Amino acid sequence: MLFKYFDNFRTPKTQAASLFTLIILSTHNNMNNVIKNSKLEVLVRLKNLVEARLIVFIILTLVFTNCKKSEPEPPSARIEFLTPTSGNVPSLAVHLKLSGVQGTDPIIRYKLHVDDKVAFSYSPIDTTIVFSTGNYNIYGEVVDAGGLSGKTSVTPISVTYKLPSFNLSVSDVDGISPLSSRLKITVTQGSSPIKEYKIFISGRGPYNRYSLKDKIILNSRPIDTLITLYAGTYNLYGEIIDDENYTVKTSEMLIEVHADPNWDSFFDIPIEGPINLFETPGFTPQEIEYNAIKTKEARDAILPGKVESDISSKIMGTNWSCGKVAQLFCLNSRNFGKDIYENPLNLLPIYEGYDGDNLDSILFHGGTTKYFGTLGLSSGMVEIIGFLHAMNYVVTGDDLSDPDSYNFIDAQPAFKATNVKPGQFFFPLNCDTLRLIYYYVNRDVDGLHVKNLGTCLVARLKIVNGEVQFVGINPNIEIFRTREEAKNYRK
Numbered sequence: 141m142l143f144k145y146f147d148n149f150r151t152p153k154t155q156a157a158s159l160f161t162l163i164i165l166s167t168h169n170n171m172n173n174v175i176k177n178s179k180l181e182v183l184v185r186l187k188n189l190v191e192a193r194l195i196v197f198i199i200l201t202l203v204f205t206n207c208k209k210s211e212p213e214p215p216s217a218r219i220e221f222l223t224p225t226s227g228n229v230p231s232l233a234v235h236l237k238l239s240g241v242q243g244t245d246p247i248i249r250y251k252l253h254v255d256d257k258v259a260f261s262y263s264p265i266d267t268t269i270v271f272s273t274g275n276y277n278i279y280g281e282v283v284d285a286g287g288l289s290g291k292t293s294v295t296p297i298s299v300t301y302k303l304p305s306f307n308l309s310v311s312d313v314d315g316i317s318p319l320s321s322r323l324k325i326t327v328t329q330g331s332s333p334i335k336e337y338k339i340f341i342s343g344r345g346p347y348n349r350y351s352l353k354d355k356i357i358l359n360s361r362p363i364d365t366l367i368t369l370y371a372g373t374y375n376l377y378g379e380i381i382d383d384e385n386y387t388v389k390t391s392e393m394l395i396e397v398h399a400d401p402n403w404d405s406f407f408d409i410p411i412e413g414p415i416n417l418f419e420t421p422g423f424t425p426q427e428i429e430y431n432a433i434k435t436k437e438a439r440d441a442i443l444p445g446k447v448e449s450d451i452s453s454k455i456m457g458t459n460w461s462c463g464k465v466a467q468l469f470c471l472n473s474r475n476f477g478k479d480i481y482e483n484p485l486n487l488l489p490i491y492e493g494y495d496g497d498n499l500d501s502i503l504f505h506g507g508t509t510k511y512f513g514t515l516g517l518s519s520g521m522v523e524i525i526g527f528l529h530a531m532n533y534v535v536t537g538d539d540l541s542d543p544d545s546y547n548f549i550d551a552q553p554a555f556k557a558t559n560v561k562p563g564q565f566f567f568p569l570n571c572d573t574l575r576l577i578y579y580y581v582n583r584d585v586d587g588l589h590v591k592n593l594g595t596c597l598v599a600r601l602k603i604v605n606g607e608v609q610f611v612g613i614n615p616n617i618e619i620f621r622t623r624e625e626a627k628n629y630r631k
Contacts, residue, residue, distance in 0.1 A: 213243035214288035217250075219280040219295070223268075226298040228331065230386050231272050234297060238265040240282035240290065251281040254297075273299045301386075304330035308339065308378035308390045317371040317616045319397045323357070324364045325378055332382040337363050343374035346399045346616070353413045371399035371616035399616045403597060415578055415598055417518055417535040418623040424475050426516025439536035440547055443558040446515050453551045457503045462552060462566075466521045466530040468507045469551045470579045473534075475513030480581055480591045490593060520598070522548060525573040529566045533576060538623040540599055543608040546576075562606045574601040574608075 222235040240247045251260045254269070255276055265280075276297040283289045304327055311322035325337055337359045343352040352372055357363055363378075374395040381387050420427035433439050447453055452468040471490075482490050494505035502508045522531045537545025548560040548567065555565050563569045576599040581591045598619055600611035613619055620626040 212245065212286055212288065214290050215243040215245075215247050215282045215284045216241045216290040217280045217282040217292045219278075219292045221295065225295060227301070229299065229301045230303045231270050232297070232299045233268050233270050235268045236265075236278075238280040238282075238292075240264070243284060243288065243290075245284040245286040245288070247282045247284050249283040251283070252278065253281065254278045271297055271299050273301055273303065275299075300331075302330045303386060303388055304328060304332075304334055304380060304382055306378065306380055306388065306390070308376075308393070310376070310393055310395065313393065313395045315397060317397050317400055318368050318618075319370075319395070320366055320368050321395065322364075322366050323376075325362045325380070327362055327380065330382060332384045332386070334380050334382050336360060336381040338379040338381075339363055339376060340379065341367075341369075341374055341376045343369075343372045346371045368618075369395060369397045370618050371397055373397070403614045403616055414618040414620050414626075414629060415580075415596075416620050416626045416629075417520065417540065417578070417598065418538075418620065418626045420516055420518050421475065424513055424516055426514060427475060428516075430516045430518075436536045436538070436545070439534070440559060443517075443534060443536075443547060443549065446517060447549060447551050447556050447558055450515060450551065451497060451502070451508065451511050453553055453556045455499055455502055456553050457499070460503055461530075462550075463521075463530045464506065465552050466532050467579075469515075469532050469549070470519050470521055471507075471509075472511045472513070473515040473517035473519035474579060475516075476579075476581045476593070477591065478509040478512055480593045482593050519549070520579065521577040521595075523575040523577060524566070524568065524571055525575060526571060527566065527568055531560065531567065540613060540619070540621050541610045543601060543610050546601070546608070562603045562608065568603060569606045571603040573611075574603065576601065 218239050218241065220237045220239075222237065223233065225234055226232070236252075238250050238252060240250065249260055249262060250265050251258055252265060252267075255278075259265075269278075276299075277294050278297055279294045280292040281289055306325055306327040309322075309324045309326070312319060313321070323339055325339070327334060339357040341355040341357070345352060352374075355367075357365060357367070374397065375392045376395065377392045378390040379387060419431050422428050422431050430439070430442070433442070447469075450469060450472055452465050452472060455465070455468075478489065478493075478495065480490050481488075489509070491505045491507040491509055493509070494501055494507070495509045496502075497508060497510050517534055519532050519534050522533050524530065532549040532551060534547045534549065535545050536547045539545055547558060550557045550560050550565050550567070557565065560567050562571075575597055577595050578598045580594050580596070582594050596617060597614050598617065599613045602609050602611055613621065620629065
């Protein structure tokens with residue numbers, strides 16, 4: 141009956157108290173019975189009473205012990221480094237994993253502490269951190285749902301390699317073409333010696349249509365040099381490489397070179413580098429043959445045969461002008477290929493792609509590509525301002541400033557003449573301006589085609605009383621002044 145009552149109570153404490161009361165009442169009744177019974181019975185009852193009290197003590201101890209709540213166990217953090225944590229390198233990539241062991245409550249957040257910065261995730265972290273030169277402290281931490289956390293010990297990260305540093309100075313960044321500017325690299329040494337110094341220069345022409353040929357200045361010693369830049373916009377930056385092949389670069393700098401407006405700045409400029417009026421590129425047998433000639437007299441001597449054999453000297457008809465003759469002679473002289481366009485927006489190549497030798501078809505299409513590059517000459521066009529006439533020229537001499545270096549050609553069928561002098565045919569005795577035009581091919585980065593035909597003014601001459609006189613060379617374009625200069629550049 142005692143335990144039956146105990147089981148009906150709601151809580152351990154009330155059960156224990158009631159049990160204690162029942163035991164006391166039972167004890168009182170037992171004492172009354174002791175008086176009535178024999179001495180032996182009294183001893184038995186006393187023994188039972190002691191046992192009952194012992195049972196009460198045990199029950200109360202168990203009840204109150206179970207009522208106390210146990211302390212929660214915090215989580216523990218674990219960090220594992222899969223790559224070295226120190227190195228003599230400019231930057232150190234450290235691969236690490238952060239995990240945790242759950243305590244009483246589940247882990248809900250993982251944290252990485254790097255000095256005063258913290259990165260966290262809701263799941264175990266597996267990441268690579270790139271450290272630049274310096275010293276760092278890193279440790280991991282996990283936090284559980286109850287707000288308890290566990291931390292790893294602090295691990296030092298040491299990156300000791302010192303990269304070199306340097307400065308690229310440019311003396312002039314804005315001016316009229318040609319612009320001379322001093323470029324200088326000054327260096328603060330790092331952990332390893334520097335083995336290579338570079339300056340990269342890229343640019344675009346005055347109208348931002350054509351990309352100019354890139355230039356690279358390379359040296360094994362600090363660069364201190366004077367460069368000359370022509371009309372265009374240039375970007376340049378420096379680069380150094382140490383013995384461990386680590387590279388450091390400067391930010392880009394801008395140089396603006398304005399075209400001299402006195403030299404027809406509306407002309408574009410070629411991208412292939414300095415203009416060479418003395419030699420051909422030397423890609424075809426005819427070009428190689430011409431470049432091998434050593435004297436002006438020998439160069440002059442081969443020109444009559446070139447003119448006589450060329451298709452441009454055989455075409456006659458309505459709308460076939462001196463300008464068309466001069467242009468076709470230039471294109472037959474230079475090896476540009478046949479897939480060139482006169483306008484970036486044209487859908488068909490020059491002469492509408494006609495590649496035959498039928499004279500009527502040539503007149504209809506304005507020319508033919510059949511003989512492009514067959515003459516092997518470095519020929520250009522002469523515009524005779526004020527006389528509405530055009531001819532050709534070839535520089536057979538050695539100096540552009542010497543009027544005798546030019547052999548003037550009129551390839552029209554009526555003349556087929558070389559070494560034309562003022563007063564002959566339509567070449568006047570007096571003229572304020574002879575414009576020497578150079579043909580080239582550029583890639584128009586904003587247009588439709590790979591190769592677009594362009595022209596630029598390279599020099600001016602004039603005629604005074606039958607004497608050809610030198611005026612000047614276009615300062616907006618890099619042009620070889622002498623044959624010797626061109627020869628040395630090619631080497």
